[in-house]
Amino acid sequence: MNRLSGRAVAWVGLVVVILVVGLGGPNAAAHGTTAAVYALAALSINIILGYTGQLSLGHQGLVGTGALFAAYVTTAHGLPFQIALAIGGLTGGLAAVLVGFVALRISGLYLALITLVFGLTLEQSLFELTTFTGGGAGEAANRPSFLLPNDRYYYLCLVVVVVVCYLDSRLTRSKAGRAFKAIKEDERVAAAMGINVVGYKLLAFTLSGVVAGVAGALFAFATQQFVGSDFDFRLALVFVVMTVVGGAGSRAGVVAGAVLFAILHDFIAAFGPFKSFAGLFPTQTGANLLQFGPDLIGALLLLLTLAFNPGGLAQQMAPLVRWMTGGPFREPRRRPPAVVVEALEAAGIETDEPAGAET
Numbered sequence: 224m225n226r227l228s229g230r231a232v233a234w235v236g237l238v239v240v241i242l243v244v245g246l247g248g249p250n251a252a253a254h255g256t257t258a259a260v261y262a263l264a265a266l267s268i269n270i271i272l273g274y275t276g277q278l279s280l281g282h283q284g285l286v287g288t289g290a291l292f293a294a295y296v297t298t299a300h301g302l303p304f305q306i307a308l309a310i311g312g313l314t315g316g317l318a319a320v321l322v323g324f325v326a327l328r329i330s331g332l333y334l335a336l337i338t339l340v341f342g343l344t345l346e347q348s349l350f351e352l353t354t355f356t357g358g359g360a361g362e363a364a365n366r367p368s369f370l371l372p373n374d375r376y377y378y379l380c381l382v383v384v385v386v387v388c389y390l391d392s393r394l395t396r397s398k399a400g401r402a403f404k405a406i407k408e409d410e411r412v413a414a415a416m417g418i419n420v421v422g423y424k425l426l427a428f429t430l431s432g433v434v435a436g437v438a439g440a441l442f443a444f445a446t447q448q449f450v451g452s453d454f455d456f457r458l459a460l461v462f463v464v465m466t467v468v469g470g471a472g473s474r475a476g477v478v479a480g481a482v483l484f485a486i487l488h489d490f491i492a493a494f495g496p497f498k499s500f501a502g503l504f505p506t507q508t509g510a511n512l513l514q515f516g517p518d519l520i521g522a523l524l525l526l527l528t529l530a531f532n533p534g535g536l537a538q539q540m541a542p543l544v545r546w547m548t549g550g551p552f553r554e555p556r557r558r559p560p561a562v563v564v565e566a567l568e569a570a571g572i573e574t575d576e577p578a579g580a581e582t
Contacts, residue, residue, distance in 0.1 A: 230546065230547055230549070233546075233547055234547065241381065242378075244377065245374040245377045245378055245381075246374065249372075249373045249374075252372075252373035252374045252376070252377040253373050253377075253445070254485065254486055255377045255380075255381070256373065256376055256377045256380050256441075256445045257445070257485045257486075258481065258482045258485035258486065259377065259380035259381055259383070259384050259441070260380065260438050260441050260442045260445065260485075261438075261465065261481035261482070261484060261485040262384050262477075262478045262481040262482065262485075263383065263384060263387060263434055263435075263437060263438035263441070264282065264286055264434075264435060264438045264462050264481065265462065265465055265466050265469060265477040265478060265480060265481035266384075266387055266388065266391055266434055266474070266477060266478065267282070267285070267286075267431045267432075267434035267435040267438060268282050268431065268435075268462050268463065268466050268477075269391075269466055269471060269472070269474070269477045270391075270394075270403075270427050270430055270431040270434070271427055271428060271431045272463070272466055272467075272471045273466065273471035273472035273473070273477065274395070274400070274403040274404065274407060274427060274472065275403045275406050275407050275423070275424055275427045276406065276407035277330060277334055277424065277427070277428075278331075278334065278335040278338075278463070279334075279335070279338040279431075279459075279463075280335050280336075280338050280339040280342065280456075280459055280460075280463065281322070281338035281339050281340070281341040281342025281343070281345075281459060282338075282342065282431075282435060282459050282462045282463070283342050283346070283454045283455065283456065283458040283459040283462070284318065284341055284342035284343075284344075284345035284346065284454070284459075285315045285318050285319055285342075285431070285432045285435035285436060285439070286315070286435045286436070286438055286439035286442065286454060286458070286462075287345060287346070287350055287439055287451065287453075287454030288314050288315050288318045288345065288349070288436060288439065289311035289312060289314055289315035289435060289436025289437060289438065289439030289440045289443075290311065290364075290439035290440060290442055290443035290449050290453075290454070291314075291349065291350060291355055291356070291362065291439075291443075291449050291451075292310055292311060292314040293307040293308060293310060293311035293364065293436075293439070293440035293443050293444070293449075294307075294362040294363065294364035294443045294444075294448070294449035295355050295362055295449075296310050297363075297364060297365065298362055298363045298364065298365070299362075303367070304366065304367045304370065304444065307364075307440060307444075308437060308440045308441070310440075311436045311437055311439055311440025311441075311443075312433045312434070312436040312437040312440065313433070313436065314436055315432040315433055315434075315435045315436015315437070315439060316429050316430075316432040316433040316436060317432070318345070318432055318436075319428040319429050319431060319432025319433075319435070320425065320428070320429050320432070322337070322338060322341045322428065323424070323425040323428040323429065324425070325337065325341075327421055327424045327425050327428065328421060330410065339456075339459075342456065342459055343456060345454075346451065346454060346455060346456070350451030350454060351451055356449065356450075356451055361448050361449055361450040361451075362448065362449040363447065363448055363449075364443040364444050364446070364447050364448055364449055365444075365447055366444050366447060370444075376444070376445065380441050380445075383437065383441065384478075387434055387437075388474060388478070391474055392474065394430070395474075399423060399426060402418050402419075402423045403423060403427055405418055406418065406420055406423060406424065439454075461484060461521065464484070464521050464522070464524070464525045465477070465480040465481050465483065465484040465521070466480060466481075467480075467525060467528060467529070467535060468480045468483070468484075468521070468524045468525055468528050468535050468536065469481065469483070469535050469536050469537060470534050470535030470536050470537025470538060470540075471535070472537075473534075473535070473537030473540075475537060475540060475544050476534075476535050476536050476537025476538075476540060477537075479536045479537075479540065480535065480536055483536070484521060487520065487521065
């Protein structure tokens with residue numbers, strides 16, 4: 224009973240903190256919206272990187288495609304917000320299918336390079352077309368009147384994140400989710416087991432593209448304008464870094480990593496010691512430090528994660544997540560099989576396990 228009540232208090236506290244962000248004023252709600260959009264982008268790239276083990280370096284192209292077409296159909300054709308959001312997800316998925324057909328018979332570095340070229344190509348072509356954006360001038364993406372207050376829009380984005388997290392949890396428990404895991408472990412073994420490797424990789428890219436397109440549409444309506452320069456290669460790197468630092472393969476971890484990177488820039492810009500450190504340099508150099516400081520810290524976090532904590536934030540959060548989802552806070556110790564214990568004892572090696580230890 225005490226454990227149940229403790230978990231209930233923890234869940235209520237978490238929900239209260241998330242909801243209070245929307246009540247903290249327009250700026251707090253705007254930061255919360257950015258965190259929600261980043262969380263969707265992280266969940267999107269996690270389907271590829273975390274579940275199937277494929278690296279995408281052009282994810283800004285999928286997010287930007289969703290943002291572009293959501294803004295365009297709203298401004299040019301007057302379609303309602305809900306339809307524009309769906310079209311953003313659809314176009315993101317179609318863009319992912321396009322790159323999937325070209326790239327999914329390869330993997331590793333070559334796949335990463337093809338997705339990199341794909342994202343850069345969209346950035347320099349589609350996102351600059353006069354028909355859609357006025358040749359770099361951008362495309363308006365006005366929110367409907369009932370979503371104009373930042374707090375309301377934040378809560379809408381929050382609902383979308385919750386829905387995507389639920390669908391993602393269903394995906395990992397489905398036949399497709401098990402196929403993704405097998406492909407990540409070893410593509411050749413998965414193919415030998417009868418799994419359609421190319422088909423499931425294409426499915427993973429498509430689902431990732433849909434979520435990325437929705438994230439892009441929400442981003443466009445958050446800023447109320449699509450500008451192609453917002454979706455550059457730097458953004459793709461941020462998506463990859465926050466997913467790895469959060470813990471690729473972990474839903475809770477990548478969301479935590481996304482929230483961290485969403486608030487990192489403003490936190491560093493307002494952090495007194497860092498501002499004082501930047502002030503020691505000439506004006507232009509100090510301004511560059513404030514501007515690119517979050518990128519440097521993000522790169523440092525990536526190096527530390529790869530070197531000392533491969534599981535990312537998810538590894539540190541695992542006991543808490545396990546406890547809040549009904550399991551023990553500490554992972555139970557696994558007993559070695561009885562045959563192993565008997566063999567060790569026969570060799571004269573003492574163990575703490577009884578000879579009849581369970582497997």
